[in-house]
Amino acid sequence: MAKRFRSLTVDNINQNVRAMKYAVRGRLVAKAEGYSQAIKDGTSTGLPFDQITLCNIGNPHALKQQPITFFRQVLACCVYPDLINSNDIPSDVKTRAQRILDDTSNAGLGAYSVSRGLLSIRKSVCGYLGERDGLEFDPEHIYLTNGASAGIAQFLNLLISEPNDGIMIPIPQYPLYSATIEQLGGVQVPYYLDESNGWALSVEALKKSIDEATANNINVKALCLINPGNPTGQNLSKENLIEIAEFAQSENLTILADEVYQTNVYAEGDCFTSMRKALSESSAAKTVPMASFHSTSKGFVGECGMRGGFMELVNVDPLVEDELYKCMTVSLCPNLPGQVIVDTMVNPPKQGEESYELYTQEADNILSGLRKRATMLVDGLTQLEGVTCNPVQGAMYAFPQVRLPEGALKAAEAAGVPADEYYASKLLDATGVCVVPGSGFGQEPGTYHFRTTILPAEERMEHVIAVMKVFHDDFMQQHTHVEEDF
C-alpha cells in the first residue's frame, strides 16, 4: 500500500517548484512594496525618501509612459462597439475595430477565439514579419499568446521530458528561463556572454558550454537567446546570428529566440536583425527548428497588463506542432483584448490615415525618451567608483558591474545574503530605488551586478542617478572603512 499523503506541506508539494527561484519579483521587491504601502498609509516616518522608484521590472506605464492613443481607441471600440458610431473616434480606428469584430463573427471579445488566435490578427502579424524580414509568413504557424512568457513556457514544456534534458541559456539571462526550466525538471545549460566585449555572444562560448554539458550526460535540446539582450542590452549582428544558426544545426538544436525588445534599439545607425532573417540566410535555413517570441509589453507599446504576444514557428515537424497546439487548446485561447493590442502593434496607422500623425508623434516621443535615458543612465553609472557598464544598445536595462570592497563582501556574508543583494538592499533602504541583484540573472562567479531599467521619466531618472551617486559613495566609503577596522 502506498504511503498516504498526510497533509499539504512544502515537503510534499512539487519539489521542482520549491527549488525554483525568481528574483525579478523576489525578496527585495516585497520590501519595496512594503515601503510603498507605508508611504501610502502615512506610516513611513523616518524613511529617507518619499517615493519608491521601481527600476526592478520593465513596466513602462507604471513609470508614467503613456499608452498609444490609437491602440486604446481600437480596443475600446472592440470592447464597447457602440463607440464605433461616436463622432469622437477617428475613422481608421473604426475600420480597424470593425475588421476585428467581423473576424469574431460578431461574437466580439467575449467569445473564445480559436486557440491560436483570430485569423485576421495572425495575418496582420504575417504582414509585419514579412515587412521586417522580406520573407513570406504563414498565419498557420503564428500563435497568439498571453504575453511572450506564456509561449516560451509552453515551448519549454514541450521540449523537456527527462531530468537530463538540457536547455542552453545565456548568463546573464532573464530568469523566466531558469525558473521555467527548473519547474519543468530540466537542466539549465549556461553559456556566458562576454562582458568585456559588450556582452558578445560567441560560438566558442556556446561550443564550450554544450561540450561540457554533453560530457556530463546532459541531453541538450535547445538554445535560448535573448536579442536585444535582457538584462544585458546588446544587439546581435546578422553575421553573429548566422553563426549561431549554423552552430544550432551542427549540434541538432532547436532555437528559441526571445525578441521582445526588437523595436528597442538605440545606438546610432544600429538596427535589429531577427533570428528568422539570419536563419533564412544561413545554411540551416531549412533544417533548424525555431520558435521566436514577441510581446506587446515592450517596445514603445509597453502594454504589459494586456498580456498580448505571439510565437512564430519555422521548420518544426508538423506532428510536433500539433502536439504544441493541443497544449494550447487546453487553456482555450489567449485573452482577446491582448490579441487586439497585438493587431494594433503590428499594423499601426499608415501615412494618410486619420490617426497616423498622432501615432507617429507618440511613438517617436517614447522612443527618443528611451534612447536619451539609455545614455544618461550609463553615463551616470560609469561615473561611480568601481562601476563599469556596457552601453545599452537595446532593450530597457543597464546591467552594471560593481566592484565591491572586501568589507562589503564580509558584511553580506555576516548578513547571510549574496553580496549583490546586500548592495541592492542597502540602495533600496537609502534611496527608495528598487533594482534587481545580478545573482537573479546569473553572472560570472566573483562578479557583482545589478539590473536597473531606463524607464523612469527624464526628471525622475536624474533624481535616480543623483541619489545612487550619494548612496554609492557612502556605501563604498563605509565598507572600505569597515574593512580597515577588521
Place this chain on the structure above:
Amino acid sequence: MAKRFRSLTVDNINQNVRAMKYAVRGRLVAKAEGYSQAIKDGTSTGLPFDQITLCNIGNPHALKQQPITFFRQVLACCVYPDLINSNDIPSDVKTRAQRILDDTSNAGLGAYSVSRGLLSIRKSVCGYLGERDGLEFDPEHIYLTNGASAGIAQFLNLLISEPNDGIMIPIPQYPLYSATIEQLGGVQVPYYLDESNGWALSVEALKKSIDEATANNINVKALCLINPGNPTGQNLSKENLIEIAEFAQSENLTILADEVYQTNVYAEGDCFTSMRKALSESSAAKTVPMASFHSTSKGFVGECGMRGGFMELVNVDPLVEDELYKCMTVSLCPNLPGQVIVDTMVNPPKQGEESYELYTQEADNILSGLRKRATMLVDGLTQLEGVTCNPVQGAMYAFPQVRLPEGALKAAEAAGVPADEYYASKLLDATGVCVVPGSGFGQEPGTYHFRTTILPAEERMEHVIAVMKVFHDDFMQQHTHVEEDF
C-alpha cells in the same frame, strides 16, 4: 557521453504532452471548423445544412448571448479613460472605472499589477464571497487568474511531484483535469458519479476509488469536484458537500472545488452551496486545505474571451501558499481587462444606481433563457429512442446516454473510432450540430453519451432538437437494419 538530441520529433518531445487527450477541441471540432470555413468560402456544395452549430463548448457569446452593458462600459472606460468624461456613460460606470484606475496608481491597464491581481478587485471578490457564504474572506488569499483554467492548472502543478501522485476526479469530468494531470505526469484517480441517481456523488464511490488507488501504490493527494457538474449538470446539496469535506479530512486530501457554474442553477427552489460554506459547517472547517475556482466565462456573464477568474485558498499552509504565489509571479500577472471583468461580475450595480435596471433586465433575460432551454433540451433528448438524460439542474450542458444498437458498435469498430465518436461524427455530417462524444469526459465502460450545450438561442435550439430527432431516428433505423443484415 549523453546521446545527443538528434532533431525535434514527436518521439523526443515531452511524452506526457503526447499522451494527453483533450476532446472539447478535438478531431470533431476540427471537422466542424472545416465545414464552417467551406460554408464561408461558398465551397460547401452538397452539405445537408447551411450552418454549423457549435454545441461542443460553453462559449455563450459565440451563440449570440449578448454581453452585459455595464461590464463593457466599465472596461471601455478603463481602457480609454477619456470616456469617463463622456455624457453617454452612466455615473456608476464612471465611479467604478475610476476606482479601478486609482488602484493601478493611475498607470492604467497597461501596467503589470501585483501578481495576485489588483487589491481593490480582490476586495470586491471578498465582498461577493462574504455575501454568498456569510463568512469573512481575506484578499490575501484571493488570487486573480486568466480564467479558472489557469488557476486549476497552477494548483495541480503545485501538487503533482512524483509519477505515483494521484488526483481524484469525477467520471464524467471536464477534460481540463485529465489533460492537466496527464501533462504533469500524475495519475488520474477516477470516482464515478451515479447516473441512475441524477449523477449523485456518493462518499461510498469516493471511498471505493481511493482504496483501490492506494492498493495500487498511488499516493492520492487531492479530490477535485465540479459543482454544478460539467458535463453532468447536477447541483450538490449542502449535506452532501459536508460529507465530502469530512471524507477529505479523514483521508488527508486537499479539495479543489471547481465552481465556475455557481450562478447557473435552474431547478425551481434549488440554490447553489459553495464547498467553502459546507466546509465551514463541517468538522473539517479548520483542517482541510481547499482551493475554489470561479470564472467570468460562465454564469450569465459569458465573457470567455476576457480570460478572467479567481481562486480562493483556505487552510493552506502559508509556506505552501508562498510557493504557489512564486509560480504566479513567473507569469507576471493575470491580464488586466480580465481582472476588470471579475470586478464587474462580483460587484454589479446596486439598487438605486444608474445602471441597475438595465443590468437586472439583461441578467434576468439571459438566465431565464438558459433555464427554459435547459428544460427544452432535456425534453427533446429524452424523446429520442434509446436515449435517457438527467435533468440539467445547473451548468450549461446536457449529457444524455444513447443506447447504441449492435450495428452501430460494429460500424464504429470497422471505422476504427469509439462508438460515441462515430455517433457524434455522423450527427455532425448530417446536421451541422457539433457535440462532444462522452469518451472525452469519461463514462462507465459500455455506455455511450455525448455532451451538448443549452446555449443556442431559443429558435436555434428548436432547430437543433428537430434535426437531432430526424438524424437519430434515421441512425437507429439504419444501424439496426445493418445489424439484421449481418
